[in-house]
Amino acid sequence: MSPEVNAHSSAKKRYPWLKMTAVSVLVAVLALLGPSLSSRVEGSSLPAQAQVINQRSFNVLNTTQPPAVFNAESLFVPPGYTAESLVKRPFHVYDEEFLKIIGKSPTLTRIAHSPKDPLFHEAVVWSKETDEVFFVQNAGAKDADTGLHKSAIIEKISLADAASVSNKSDAAGLVKVTTVPSSPMVINPNGATNYRGQFIFTGEGQGNNTPPALWLMNPQSPYNTTVLLNNYFGRQFNSLNDVVIHPKNKDVYFTDTIYGYVQDFRPAPGLQDQVYRLNPDSGAVTVVADGFVHPNGLTFSPDGEYAYVTDTGINYGFYGMNYTQAASIYRFDVKKDGTLDNRKVFAFVNAGAPDGVHCDSWGNVYAGCGDGVHVWNPSGKLIGKIYLGTTSANFNFAGKGRMVICAETELYYVTLAADGNYIESEM
Numbered sequence: 001m002s003p004e005v006n007a008h009s010s011a012k013k014r015y016p017w018l019k020m021t022a023v024s025v026l027v028a029v030l031a032l033l034g035p036s037l038s039s040r041v042e043g044s045s046l047p048a049q050a051q052v053i054n055q056r057s058f059n060v061l062n063t064t065q066p067p068a069v070f071n072a073e074s075l076f077v078p079p080g081y082t083a084e085s086l087v088k089r090p091f092h093v094y095d096e097e098f099l100k101i102i103g104k105s106p107t108l109t110r111i112a113h114s115p116k117d118p119l120f121h122e123a124v125v126w127s128k129e130t131d132e133v134f135f136v137q138n139a140g141a142k143d144a145d146t147g148l149h150k151s152a153i154i155e156k157i158s159l160a161d162a163a164s165v166s167n168k169s170d171a172a173g174l175v176k177v178t179t180v181p182s183s184p185m186v187i188n189p190n191g192a193t194n195y196r197g198q199f200i201f202t203g204e205g206q207g208n209n210t211p212p213a214l215w216l217m218n219p220q221s222p223y224n225t226t227v228l229l230n231n232y233f234g235r236q237f238n239s240l241n242d243v244v245i246h247p248k249n250k251d252v253y254f255t256d257t258i259y260g261y262v263q264d265f266r267p268a269p270g271l272q273d274q275v276y277r278l279n280p281d282s283g284a285v286t287v288v289a290d291g292f293v294h295p296n297g298l299t300f301s302p303d304g305e306y307a308y309v310t311d312t313g314i315n316y317g318f319y320g321m322n323y324t325q326a327a328s329i330y331r332f333d334v335k336k337d338g339t340l341d342n343r344k345v346f347a348f349v350n351a352g353a354p355d356g357v358h359c360d361s362w363g364n365v366y367a368g369c370g371d372g373v374h375v376w377n378p379s380g381k382l383i384g385k386i387y388l389g390t391t392s393a394n395f396n397f398a399g400k401g402r403m404v405i406c407a408e409t410e411l412y413y414v415t416l417a418a419d420g421n422y423i424e425s426e427m
């Protein structure tokens, strides 16, 4: 599909005002006055767990927010909704295209709760062989007591356990969460992906003497690990954040950014924040993109034609927020030689900042944001949300119709119609 053709189709675009006949004027008026998204969608079959959010209903507000009042943390509640009503039916339909993604009866289940310690943070990765999903604790959060004292832990759940409770909305305590004893231990893991039958974790490093690194881990006992890369020509990275494999060239692309520093477990950066590429066979490491505030999540479209990089520029960790910085997803063209070109703004999010990012098998783009997981079509149109009312830093598909969402102190299991963009990266 050509993204441009699909972009924001509006009555205005379909009926340019200049060349209007009487008939087209009538058609245009009918189109503008025609049934709203709500009535079109409600009229068909809206799943019980879904609700329509009509953006036009809040294009004009009686009360708007002056800049000094904005704090990037309180969530926008459109008129006619409440914080409770938004959470009650968590699949928010912004566009009919979202109905195909969620299917007829999507479910959202809270499967674990950790009252204080943010155990459910990032690096959500599915092991196809064991049908388990792995994820990691927040390395920098104060309540995790990690930082310079101890490393963040890796944990996992079984998908069969999650599926057995998927008709409940709250099943916290019913799904076993198991700590994974990686050996030697992956230090401060933050991102992860499947790679040649193993996982690659990005480790953020710790202090001056444990450098950030790419770690390979066996997804099965004894969870043995091997460091794949821990420097750029002798220099330490800042804190490696996320990692993904290109579906065609199979190289390893990863982001490096300042979060270890602004969460007080890494020294001040010695490099600018940027996106790197490793060819594991030759060992070559190159820089493929820079010019971000804080590059964070990254992923590729299923055909490998596009790279998506999130920028959590507004979030300066323990030092606060910079509201005028990026909370954006950038899209690059991936050229035949695997370099990135033509950076463009793909989305600027309306809640928090986009962190972990993944595509489904149709090329739609999902990102963890300040109120849950947002979903855009390939043209960057927001088509829906899986709304939690709280921040999700990352999530992932676990094969067709299944997703696990990390939300710091909460872990969720989702069933829907879409399939993930799983990359088989055989040798």
Ligand SMILES: *[C@@H]1O[C@H](CO)[C@@H](O)[C@H](O)[C@H]1NC(C)=O
Pocket: 062, 079, 080
């Ligand atoms: C905005 O103000 C108008 C006029 O006072 C009122 O009818 C309407 O209900 C208000 N809308 C909201 C969302 O408060």
Ligand SMILES: *[C@@H]1O[C@H](CO)[C@@H](O)[C@H](O)[C@H]1NC(C)=O
Pocket: 167
């Ligand atoms: C949920 O699923 C279980 C087992 O599949 C079934 O016994 C139970 O009746 C279901 N509950 C609801 C509310 O659908």
Ligand SMILES: *[C@@H]1O[C@H](CO)[C@@H](O)[C@H](O)[C@H]1NC(C)=O
Pocket: 198, 216, 217, 218, 224, 225, 226
């Ligand atoms: C784990 O150990 C097995 C057996 O020695 C080896 O084949 C595999 O490559 C190791 N994996 C990692 C990530 O070190």
Ligand SMILES: *[C@@H]1O[C@H](CO)[C@@H](O)[C@H](O)[C@H]1NC(C)=O
Pocket: 293, 316, 319, 320, 321, 322
């Ligand atoms: C962001 O905000 C922090 C704290 O206010 C400040 O120290 C830092 O320099 C800012 N960074 C940028 C890029 O504006």
